[in-house]
Amino acid sequence: MTGHVRLDGDQLIATRHLDAEPALVWEMFTTPAHLAAFWGGAHATVAPDSVAVDLRVGGTFSLQTWGPDGGSRQLSFRYEVVDPPARLVLAEPYTGITTDIRLEPTGDGTTLVVHQRRLPPELRTEQARTGLAGILDRLEAVLTARTSTPRKGTP
């Protein structure tokens, strides 16, 4: 198993090599029973009968998650791109988050690449992206420096 997450400009990227061919991974991401089995990860459970998949551009993917504290959340996405078994783009209208899921055949398995974007249109330029990436890099340095010196240290 290999996997890592990195930040590239405005996009959050998760990549993971999966020991299954793209067609099977595609099935996992587009079939209610399979989605219910993994979408909540370790932090939530998903009731299989709450998952609705209308797999076409403009169609809705919705589900209900239950957290460990018993709280539930209704999630709803709109399919922006449906290109089996290679690419799925989901938009969450409420938060404005766009999730781009790509499946690439590699060896005897699939490399899954997830991009997330949550930005107003004016930030969707190459310059802005590069700028934000740089700022977040520098931010890390600032935060590291701050924790090693007293905060609010102005006498």
Place this chain on the structure above:
Amino acid sequence: MTQTLDADGDLDAVFAALGDRTRMAIISRLAQGEATVGELAEPFALTHQAVSRHVGILRRCGLIHQRVDGQRRPCRLDAERMGELAGWIGEQQRQWESRLDALETHLASVRADRQR
């Protein structure tokens, strides 16, 4: 971290504030230390007033603070607020990592079932 950048309004304001090259550059400059509006204006072909306006936008969404020091009004980056922004991004990453872990486990059981 006691507070989070939740709600969409907050986060939208921060991203909108960062969606400008001049404001990005101001943040970058402040990442190296305090600076007055005059000092911030130096690298740009902008008036003092224009830079003041950008500083106001960054201040209102909490990314920078401005303190009074005699005649000077130095600006300073709010590391905590910037940390919240980084924290939101980290939370999204953790959720996907956890989801992909669960996918791997689920895939293994699906494959085992189908080979039976």
